Amino acid sequence: MENTKILIIDDDIDLTSALQTVLQSNQYSVSVANTREEGMEKLKADKPDLIILDVMMVKQQDGFEVARELKKNDEFKDIPILMLTAVEDKTGIDFKSEAGDSEWLPVDSFLDKPVEPQVLLDEVKKLLN
Numbered sequence: 001m002e003n004t005k006i007l008i009i010d011d012d013i014d015l016t017s018a019l020q021t022v023l024q025s026n027q028y029s030v031s032v033a034n035t036r037e038e039g040m041e042k043l044k045a046d047k048p049d050l051i052i053l054d055v056m057m058v059k060q061q062d063g064f065e066v067a068r069e070l071k072k073n074d075e076f077k078d079i080p081i082l083m084l085t086a087v088e089d090k091t092g093i094d095f096k097s098e099a100g101d102s103e104w105l106p107v108d109s110f111l112d113k114p115v116e117p118q119v120l121l122d123e124v125k126k127l128l129n
Contacts, residue, residue: 005031006029039053049128067107
């Protein structure tokens with residue numbers, strides 16, 4: 001796990017700090033980006049094994065756009081994406097049922113915020129195996 005790289009792309013600094021602490025305490029190497037643009041730069045530089053992605057950042061659909069962009073790119077399409085968001089609370093739309101749709105929501109898994117640390121760790125482990 002020590003060599004397993006995870007990139008968190010989320011504009012909530014408190015949340016990213018908490019996620020980073022949980023993941024690093026479980027021997028993952030973690031980098032954080034707080035904007036879509038910073039996330040794309042770190043993705044290219046770090047080449048992570050997993051991406052944890054929020055939906056609503058600067059623009060409400062930033063996370064959707066990042067996921068679609070990555071899955072269309074041969075270099076990044078095989079990196080699992082865990083979408084971690086509170087979008088359902090804010091929109092009332094159940095996006096979990098859409099996870100995996102290659103056009104609408106091309107992510108490998110979807111968890112709601114807030115997430116319990118063990119639920120996050122279990123999902124990360126599942127996606128990395």
